[in-house]
Amino acid sequence: MATLTLTQVRKSFGATEVIHGVDIDVAEGEFIVIVGPSGCGKSTLLRMVAGLETVTAGEIAINGQRVNEREPMDRNIAMVFQNYALYPHMSVFDNMAYGLKIARMPKPEIAARVAEAARLLQLEPYLARRPRELSGGQRQRVAMGRAIVRQPAVFLFDEPLSNLDAKLRVQMRLEIKALQRKLGITSLYVTHDQVEAMTLADRMIVMNEGNAEQIGAPLEVYERPATLFAAQFIGSPSMNVLPGEGAEDGVVLENGMRIPLGRPVAGKVMLGIRPEHLVPDADGPLAIETGMSEPVGAQTLVHGRLTGSTAECVASLPGVHRESDLPAVQRYAVPPHAAHVFDAATGRRIGV
Amino acid sequence: MEKRVTFKGWLLPLLLVAPQVAVTAVFFFYPAGQAVWQSLFIPDPFGLKSQFVGLGNFEFLLGDPYYRASFVTTAIFSSLVTVVSMGVALVLAVLADRLIKGSGTYRTLLIWPYAVAPAVAGVLWLFMFNTRVGVVAWYLGQLGYDWNHVLNGGEAMGLVVVASAWGRISYNFLFFLAGLQAIPRSVIEAAAIDGARFWTRFWTIVFPLLSPTTFFLLVVNIVYAFFETFGVIHTITSGGPQQATTILVYKVFADGFVGQDLGSSAAQSVILLVVVGVLTVVQFRFIERRVHY
Amino acid sequence: MAGGAQSGMVERRGWSLWLTHAGLILGVMVIAFPIWLAFVASTVTQPEIVRPPMPVLPGDQFFENYRKALVAGVNAPVAKMLMNSAVMALGIALGKIAISLLSAFAIVYFRFPGRKAFFWLIFLTLMLPVEVRIVPTYEVVAGFGMLNSHAGLILPLIASATATFLFRQFFMTVPDELVEAARVDGARPMRFFLDILVPMSRTNIAALFVILFIYGWNQYLWPLLITTDPQMNTIVMGIKQMFPSGDDIADWPVIMATSILAMLPPVLVVIFMQKLFIRGLVESEK
Numbered sequence: 061m062a063t064l065t066l067t068q069v070r071k072s073f074g075a076t077e078v079i080h081g082v083d084i085d086v087a088e089g090e091f092i093v094i095v096g097p098s099g100c101g102k103s104t105l106l107r108m109v110a111g112l113e114t115v116t117a118g119e120i121a122i123n124g125q126r127v128n129e130r131e132p133m134d135r136n137i138a139m140v141f142q143n144y145a146l147y148p149h150m151s152v153f154d155n156m157a158y159g160l161k162i163a164r165m166p167k168p169e170i171a172a173r174v175a176e177a178a179r180l181l182q183l184e185p186y187l188a189r190r191p192r193e194l195s196g197g198q199r200q201r202v203a204m205g206r207a208i209v210r211q212p213a214v215f216l217f218d219e220p221l222s223n224l225d226a227k228l229r230v231q232m233r234l235e236i237k238a239l240q241r242k243l244g245i246t247s248l249y250v251t252h253d254q255v256e257a258m259t260l261a262d263r264m265i266v267m268n269e270g271n272a273e274q275i276g277a278p279l280e281v282y283e284r285p286a287t288l289f290a291a292q293f294i295g296s297p298s299m300n301v302l303p304g305e306g307a308e309d310g311v312v313l314e315n316g317m318r319i320p321l322g323r324p325v326a327g328k329v330m331l332g333i334r335p336e337h338l339v340p341d342a343d344g345p346l347a348i349e350t351g352m353s354e355p356v357g358a359q360t361l362v363h364g365r366l367t368g369s370t371a372e373c374v375a376s377l378p379g380v381h382r383e384s385d386l387p388a389v390q391r392y393a394v395p396p397h398a399a400h401v402f403d404a405a406t407g408r409r410i411g412v
Numbered sequence: 413m414e415k416r417v418t419f420k421g422w423l424l425p426l427l428l429v430a431p432q433v434a435v436t437a438v439f440f441f442y443p444a445g446q447a448v449w450q451s452l453f454i455p456d457p458f459g460l461k462s463q464f465v466g467l468g469n470f471e472f473l474l475g476d477p478y479y480r481a482s483f484v485t486t487a488i489f490s491s492l493v494t495v496v497s498m499g500v501a502l503v504l505a506v507l508a509d510r511l512i513k514g515s516g517t518y519r520t521l522l523i524w525p526y527a528v529a530p531a532v533a534g535v536l537w538l539f540m541f542n543t544r545v546g547v548v549a550w551y552l553g554q555l556g557y558d559w560n561h562v563l564n565g566g567e568a569m570g571l572v573v574v575a576s577a578w579g580r581i582s583y584n585f586l587f588f589l590a591g592l593q594a595i596p597r598s599v600i601e602a603a604a605i606d607g608a609r610f611w612t613r614f615w616t617i618v619f620p621l622l623s624p625t626t627f628f629l630l631v632v633n634i635v636y637a638f639f640e641t642f643g644v645i646h647t648i649t650s651g652g653p654q655q656a657t658t659i660l661v662y663k664v665f666a667d668g669f670v671g672q673d674l675g676s677s678a679a680q681s682v683i684l685l686v687v688v689g690v691l692t693v694v695q696f697r698f699i700e701r702r703v704h705y
Numbered sequence: 706m707a708g709g710a711q712s713g714m715v716e717r718r719g720w721s722l723w724l725t726h727a728g729l730i731l732g733v734m735v736i737a738f739p740i741w742l743a744f745v746a747s748t749v750t751q752p753e754i755v756r757p758p759m760p761v762l763p764g765d766q767f768f769e770n771y772r773k774a775l776v777a778g779v780n781a782p783v784a785k786m787l788m789n790s791a792v793m794a795l796g797i798a799l800g801k802i803a804i805s806l807l808s809a810f811a812i813v814y815f816r817f818p819g820r821k822a823f824f825w826l827i828f829l830t831l832m833l834p835v836e837v838r839i840v841p842t843y844e845v846v847a848g849f850g851m852l853n854s855h856a857g858l859i860l861p862l863i864a865s866a867t868a869t870f871l872f873r874q875f876f877m878t879v880p881d882e883l884v885e886a887a888r889v890d891g892a893r894p895m896r897f898f899l900d901i902l903v904p905m906s907r908t909n910i911a912a913l914f915v916i917l918f919i920y921g922w923n924q925y926l927w928p929l930l931i932t933t934d935p936q937m938n939t940i941v942m943g944i945k946q947m948f949p950s951g952d953d954i955a956d957w958p959v960i961m962a963t964s965i966l967a968m969l970p971p972v973l974v975v976i977f978m979q980k981l982f983i984r985g986l987v988e989s990e991k
Contacts, residue, residue, distance in 0.1 A: 133891030145882035159890035446841030529923035
């Protein structure tokens with residue numbers, strides 16, 4: 061159990077700065093997920109914590125101890141790699157035991173720890189096998205086992221599920237979560253998949269272009285996204301964003317449509333509404349020309365365009381709706397608590 | 413191409429390359445430099461002093477009819493070795509490729525002569541054509557042909573060519589068979605449906621598709637004939653009769669060690685060095701091109 | 706090869722199939738003939754050979770001839786020469802593999818001063834066979850007092866970078882994450898090298914070993930130059946030394962027994978390690 065603190069951490073490759081000062085405080089036993097698109101710097105950040113990349117500026121501390129200059133092995137961390145990075149010529153047992161052997165742990169203790177991890181991960185029948193004789197999910201478990209046996213202060217996960225097929229990914233996600241709860245080890249987990257982030261995280265960090273856009277509990281980020289980027293990255297389908305102008309009691313969209321929010325708004329803004337919060341209502345303020353509809357079972361995604369405008373808009377309606385059943389222009393109500401307003405220039409959230 | 417992930421430190425890597433640097437410097441760069449240096453001097457007959465002659469050794473060599481003859485000999489010798497060994501290997505590979513079953517067995521039966529040293533191959537062929545006891549020479553005698561490669565330069569050349577090409581067939585066979593097996597069967601079947609018979613198919617489809625392998629083998633075999641056939645020549649003919657089989661590498665040896673003419677031998681080394689250089693560049697050019705296929 | 710099954714030509718039925726087999730069998734026989742003859746000669750008596758035509762089937766002198774060759778030889782016992790060849794071939798193969806593994810590890814996994822220069826210097830060595838620089842190399846070896854020594858036989862032939870390039874190519878294909886995983890596991894560079902990189906390279910090492918063993922065993926010119934003492938002769942160059950100078954008749958049965966003994970180790974290596982041999986050939990020519 062340990063805390064992990066990042067203070068104004070920066071990273072430059074040559075003259076280009078790719079991480080622009082990130083602050084994170086991870087509490088003991090907390091599960092933090094860093095989520096963002098590829099190239100946002102999330103993996104670089106994780107690798108800096110691991111000690112695989114040097115820190116250009118700022119401080120990384122584990123349990124209050126600065127570790128910037130320490131080798132990975134001296135940081136008391138363990139890492140699960142995206143492609144597992146199992147040693148192909150070693151058995152499952154040896155893969156898990158390797159770090160302990162290097163640390164000169166007595167053989168019986170190594171055996172006990174590996175046995176315990178194997179039991180936990182249901183790998184007992186496979187200990188003598190080579191990685192190539194295992195399925196993807198089993199390899200994933202070995203990679204986890206290798207991390208567990210070290211009983212580290214911090215677990216680091218670098219997109220560990222991205223090489224698995226969809227069904228296995230869901231299953232392993234649950235297993236990781238259960239395991240982390242059980243072991244209570246502070247964890248930092250990197251992914252580009254917002255569903256993984258939402259389901260796994262105690263708190264998540266939304267990263268974009270080297271900045272931490274928002275740090276918060278998943279639902280907090282979902283309900284009150286701090287920036288336009290966080291708003292659009294979290295949630296599926298992505299939040300609708302309509303450009304407009306502030307007014308006395310809400311927002312006036314570029315086609316002149318007035319959306320009352322019951323509070324004054326000023327300046328050029330972006331109005332964000334999640335597809336699942338649009339409610340069909342003949343008297344609603346938002347008129348949308350219905351385009352394609354995609355029934356996905358429990359709900360139907362209705363694509364369309366704001367009348368008199370080029371802005372695309374998606375509504376997620378519960379139940380099945382056939383294209384032929386929908387009117388050519390559908391009006392929607394916008395519940396004021398579900399409307400997010402962002403400054404058009406900075407992308408920052410305005411108001412509550 | 414570079415690794416993204418590396419270890420820190422500079423002392424350890426320097427220690428790691430040290431053995432190779434030491435061996436290469438002492439046994440490669442220094443001697444190679446010496447060869448170039450010596451090629452600019454003529455030692456006096458007692459080997460006490462040497463006199464700087466600039467490019468004199470080269471001038472002398474290029475004007476020397478024996479050296480020019482050796483060049484011609486080398487050209488004839490390496491062309492013949494290359495053509496004979498590649499020709500036989502290609503025929504055998506085409507035959508083996510026709511088989512559905514058993515091409516692996518024939519491959520095993522055909523590749524092991526690769527392991528026989530050129531010098532040993534020389535002794536084997538010398539034994540068969542020995543003027544006193546050679547069984548092939550004896551049968552040729554029965555047929556009324558008086559074989560004597562000790563006196564007849566043409567026969568000597570023929571013998572060293574066959575002995576050199578013999579072990580090389582294995583190597584060429586291996587690469588030709590692999591090349592043939594890499595040609596998609598559908599292409600050949602399409603040609604068959606178009607009405608092309610075996611030979612037409614071979615010359616219009618198979619051989620052109622095999623050209624990367626052929627070209628590669630051409631270069632490799634020329635290099636082989638230039639440098640690695642020393643053992644064959646030395647065991648069978650010692651360069652004779654009347655220098656009829658003195659190839660360039662043999663002449664470096666003969667002038668340097670037997671004749672003790674160090675300056676000339678060194679100059680010959682330098683010329684050979686240029687020849688290898690050209691061949692290597694050709695090979696790399698070709699390999700680069702092959703990568704772009 | 707597995708590909709053989711899919712890659713035959715279109716027509717191969719009936720007489721055409723038999724003709725194909727006949728052609729191949731003829732090829733095998735022609736290629737094997739010199740060795741068969743050598744084997745026969747190594748099992749008969751000298752008088753049977755000097756009155757041509759010699760027999761084409763083996764005689765009863767096998768044990769006698771081979772015993773004579775191994776124990777007495779002509780200038781030196783062939784057993785001794787076999788030993789020298791084994792030392793030379795193993796020394797070249799193992800020595801070259803060892804120094805190449807180390808330097809390939811250094812140039813792939815470190816950034817150190819002079820790395821680029823080192824890279825180009827070893828690249829140059831790819832171009833020059835030992836035959837081209839024999840005189841000065843001989844002088845160097847003589848200067849070190851290494852004539853008639855195993856070190857003199859081995860060291861100059863190790864001085865080439867083909868193996869370094871091969872290992873470099875292979876190391877470049879090893880995923881970076883393995884290094885990182887090893888670092889997280891606490892492995893320092895040499896530990897990573899010995900525990901992970903070398904074991905992962907073992908197929909490449911074995912393939913290269915096969916090729917280098919044959920290369921070393923079959924060396925001729927170099928041992929001819931630097932071993933004047935018959936006790937230091939290698940078997941491949943020693944055969945030529947068994948021929949008498951002048952008009953005396955060579956002891957053919959013993960010479961042929963020696964030839965068979967000289968080709969046996971590398972031939973066995975090729976036959977029994979065929980897969981590794983082919984892999985090594987193809988990779989070292991890439």
